[in-house]
Amino acid sequence: MKKYTWLTLWVLSLITVFSTGCDKDDDTPTPTFAYQKIAEGEAAGTDIKIEIYSNEELTTGYNPIYIALFDASGKRIEQAAISFQPMMDMGMKQHASPIENPSSGQAVDGYFPGAVVFTMPSGEMGSWTLGVQVQVNGETGTFTTPVTIKEPTTSRLKSFVSKTDGAKYFVAYLQPQQPKVGVNDLEVAVYKAIGMMDFPAVTNLTLALEPEMPTMDHGSPNNVNPTHTSSGHYKGKVNFTMTGLWHLHLTLSDASGEAGELHFEVNF
Amino acid sequence: MVKEMKMPLLLGALALVASPVLAQQKPIPADSVRTIVLQEVAVVTKRHDHQQHLQNFYNANQAATTEELMSRMPELSFIRRGSYGMEPTIRAYSGGQVSVTLDGMRIQGACTDKMDPATIYIEPLNLQRIEVQTTGASSMQGAAIGGSLDMKLAEADFADERKLSGSVSSGYQSAANAMMGGLRLSYAAPTWGLRASGTYRKSQNYRNGRGEKVLYSQYEKANYALSGKFLLQDDLVLKADFIADDGWKIGYPALPMDVGQANARIGSVSLVRDNSERRWSRVEARLYANRIAHYMDDSARPDLPIRMDMPGLSRTSGMYIEGTTAPGHQQQLTVRADASASYLTASMTMYQEGQTPMYMLTWPDNRQLQSGIAAQYSFQVSDKTQLQLNSRVNMSDFAVTTGEGRNQLSVFGYESTARQFLIPSVSLQASRMVYKKLKASLSGGFNGRTPTASELYGFYLFSQFDGFDYVGNPNLKPEKSVQGEFTLSWQEPRLRLQTTAYASRVQDYIVGAYNPELSAMTIGARGVKIYYNTPYALLAGAEASAVYNITGYTQLVSTLRYSYGSNADGEPLPMMPPLRNITSLRKYFGDYLWVQGETELAAAQNRNSESFREQPTEAFMLWHLRAGYQKETEKKVWQLNAGIENIFDVHYREHLDWGRIARPGRNVFVQLSVGF
Numbered sequence A: 001m002k003k004y005t006w007l008t009l010w011v012l013s014l015i016t017v018f019s020t021g022c023d024k025d026d027d028t029p030t031p032t033f034a035y036q037k038i039a040e041g042e043a044a045g046t047d048i049k050i051e052i053y054s055n056e057e058l059t060t061g062y063n064p065i066y067i068a069l070f071d072a073s074g075k076r077i078e079q080a081a082i083s084f085q086p087m088m089d090m091g092m093k094q095h096a097s098p099i100e101n102p103s104s105g106q107a108v109d110g111y112f113p114g115a116v117v118f119t120m121p122s123g124e125m126g127s128w129t130l131g132v133q134v135q136v137n138g139e140t141g142t143f144t145t146p147v148t149i150k151e152p153t154t155s156r157l158k159s160f161v162s163k164t165d166g167a168k169y170f171v172a173y174l175q176p177q178q179p180k181v182g183v184n185d186l187e188v189a190v191y192k193a194i195g196m197m198d199f200p201a202v203t204n205l206t207l208a209l210e211p212e213m214p215t216m217d218h219g220s221p222n223n224v225n226p227t228h229t230s231s232g233h234y235k236g237k238v239n240f241t242m243t244g245l246w247h248l249h250l251t252l253s254d255a256s257g258e259a260g261e262l263h264f265e266v267n268f
Numbered sequence B: 001m002v003k004e005m006k007m008p009l010l011l012g013a014l015a016l017v018a019s020p021v022l023a024q025q026k027p028i029p030a031d032s033v034r035t036i037v038l039q040e041v042a043v044v045t046k047r048h049d050h051q052q053h054l055q056n057f058y059n060a061n062q063a064a065t066t067e068e069l070m071s072r073m074p075e076l077s078f079i080r081r082g083s084y085g086m087e088p089t090i091r092a093y094s095g096g097q098v099s100v101t102l103d104g105m106r107i108q109g110a111c112t113d114k115m116d117p118a119t120i121y122i123e124p125l126n127l128q129r130i131e132v133q134t135t136g137a138s139s140m141q142g143a144a145i146g147g148s149l150d151m152k153l154a155e156a157d158f159a160d161e162r163k164l165s166g167s168v169s170s171g172y173q174s175a176a177n178a179m180m181g182g183l184r185l186s187y188a189a190p191t192w193g194l195r196a197s198g199t200y201r202k203s204q205n206y207r208n209g210r211g212e213k214v215l216y217s218q219y220e221k222a223n224y225a226l227s228g229k230f231l232l233q234d235d236l237v238l239k240a241d242f243i244a245d246d247g248w249k250i251g252y253p254a255l256p257m258d259v260g261q262a263n264a265r266i267g268s269v270s271l272v273r274d275n276s277e278r279r280w281s282r283v284e285a286r287l288y289a290n291r292i293a294h295y296m297d298d299s300a301r302p303d304l305p306i307r308m309d310m311p312g313l314s315r316t317s318g319m320y321i322e323g324t325t326a327p328g329h330q331q332q333l334t335v336r337a338d339a340s341a342s343y344l345t346a347s348m349t350m351y352q353e354g355q356t357p358m359y360m361l362t363w364p365d366n367r368q369l370q371s372g373i374a375a376q377y378s379f380q381v382s383d384k385t386q387l388q389l390n391s392r393v394n395m396s397d398f399a400v401t402t403g404e405g406r407n408q409l410s411v412f413g414y415e416s417t418a419r420q421f422l423i424p425s426v427s428l429q430a431s432r433m434v435y436k437k438l439k440a441s442l443s444g445g446f447n448g449r450t451p452t453a454s455e456l457y458g459f460y461l462f463s464q465f466d467g468f469d470y471v472g473n474p475n476l477k478p479e480k481s482v483q484g485e486f487t488l489s490w491q492e493p494r495l496r497l498q499t500t501a502y503a504s505r506v507q508d509y510i511v512g513a514y515n516p517e518l519s520a521m522t523i524g525a526r527g528v529k530i531y532y533n534t535p536y537a538l539l540a541g542a543e544a545s546a547v548y549n550i551t552g553y554t555q556l557v558s559t560l561r562y563s564y565g566s567n568a569d570g571e572p573l574p575m576m577p578p579l580r581n582i583t584s585l586r587k588y589f590g591d592y593l594w595v596q597g598e599t600e601l602a603a604a605q606n607r608n609s610e611s612f613r614e615q616p617t618e619a620f621m622l623w624h625l626r627a628g629y630q631k632e633t634e635k636k637v638w639q640l641n642a643g644i645e646n647i648f649d650v651h652y653r654e655h656l657d658w659g660r661i662a663r664p665g666r667n668v669f670v671q672l673s674v675g676f
């Protein structure tokens, strides 16, 4: 930098006199999210109190769920095995939905994080309940609460019937939640329906991503196709060159070929 | 001039008055400087003597804009996208390759489509003279490979007796049904002076040579200039200048968008010490700042799939200090240090009903700091031989200033956007009287230029020229040029002939390269090009001019120029002006009336760039007739200028005109002014 010394001198004097073109570092800080309590109650047959939290209202799609457990004395329980049991009663039939149980038995900052992928909204078709089964020190009990699932303004869950194995697949949109013009982390999760009650994560797919601005008929460069990380989650990069309505086209293939395609809308 | 002439000073509006004029001002002239002295302005700022009144006539079409005046200089051409806001090129160098300054002040255009070159902010009414420098001498103004264009502002004056003077003028041009009005007031006192001027222009869509209206070619603008001068000490003057320039509804027929509004505010304060007794005979220091706001939209265009706004903003502040001294007998040294900081931002918003607006930064917020030290050393070795050495070291520092801007560029994998450039330039010129009145000058040197903000950071900037969206590349290297120039001139009181040949090789020549993997953003665009450095390009050409005073009352002025350019693959470069000649014959009838016939000839340009989809351009020949009459009463000077341009209503276009839009057909102009 020595050779720039006198340049710096000039520049400093300029900047101090005119203060033109000063750098603005306005990278938005990551927002601290709030826990929103959905329900609380006792696990049947135990004196363990269960509190169920989410970040936002529950909607069709991937919903992070946080469980807080308290013993009879009101003390937080830090060690437990938890599983979710979402169920939709549609009168004639019942079905469950994909879940992600808290992966470790250890609470993080007092909460056990997991997720539930609700596959449709509550309404005339039927109503949802969410069961939370806990196992603490050999004691096991379940707390079940009715939950209302809303349909988000832009769909965050897509499904298709695979061309290769005929099964129904669900693809949930996780990221970007706060899209920006630039490079964005992209994350989706894929599940397969086996019967009405079993929705395992699908880990062997190849995903091809193609963003498109439908009104202008253009895409964006240098996107990174999502690849599987864990538990059916696929992470990649999506680039937006401008704000507005984008379609993120995803083509999903397995070992025997293209299974299906779908798109998510991103409007910002 | 050098030798006082009793007869009218025969200097055409398009005359090359290089060395003789400068010879009066500086002890040692620079051969590579071409100056147009606008006599109209000279009159109003200087004493009202008879001779200067006559010089009023030389500015043939006084309703002309600064651009129209400049386009008659053989070194200059204009890239035309509309009838206003044409982009000056020097010997086919354009954009960031040339340095365009207003009285030494840098002004960055705020338009991503180059609709607002700095030449539009000055009107003939507040212009003193235009200085065009080619090759090395331009290094005093900035780091450029194609030369420099500097427009000197008219100044206020001092007078021993307090005096108010002024002028009112009005003009009309038929092809565009255009009106112009100008007003100037000057007040001179022994220790201070003020000068205020205003020009208003309104032009409708013009009519081309086939009688068709060229849509979106209208414009309206007002320019105000105020300058003050204060004598602080016997040899120390404080000057303050302010220019406001506003344009509205400026049409660009060759582009998909027009300008709704464009505002420029340009101000400066300077100190000048002029004293030949001192060691530094002249020292000037100046602080300046300017702000350009540009609002581009397509609201006037019918049937568009999407409406779009593209505003841009540029702010620049800077300073320079320049001093001249004589380090020895017959030597002159001018040293200049300058620095400036520019801030640029431009965005695009598109509107589609029922959707969030589509928004992007077309120039991600960025700033450019630049600083340079330059020196010009002249040495009159002997009666016949003269040497001039020009040099400059230029530093610049570019950066994208906001996270938003950096995020956008990261889409292209550009992680680091800050760049620093160090650009040295040196040139040496030797002149010698080789035979009687024949003088030969040879100059050679190297220089360079930084990439522009568009070339570094541009984000999907659509170019109507080749139909591609352009994306910047922060990893560009600067362009470097090696060049040589040879001039022969013959000079005697009645005849002056000059011919110049030049050639240059530009290393790392910057152009856009088509990237088929990228999808165009602009609807209808053919793809995306990213700027990159090509190995090299060659530019060469020649200019010739003759000023011949056939009799004391008849004068012939003729200029000729030709440019040649090719890239490393041998393909012609785009936007190369073809062979062109302008010849005028002027005759004076007494001291008050003159008539001038003029022909303008351009050869066909068939060396067009295929990769830019450039089309060949046909040859054309135009005839113009101009006349001026002046009447002097005791207190007033009346002037009438009139003429017909393109008498035969030829349908033509120039090679540098974008979009194959025809130029105006027959144009009758008339201008009346009264000075007191």
Ligand SMILES: [Cu+2]
Pocket: A213, A216, A218, A242, A244, B358, B521
């Ligand atoms: Cu778009």
Ligand SMILES: [Cu+2]
Pocket: B111, B112, B113, B114, B115, B259, B294, B295, B296
């Ligand atoms: Cu513009």
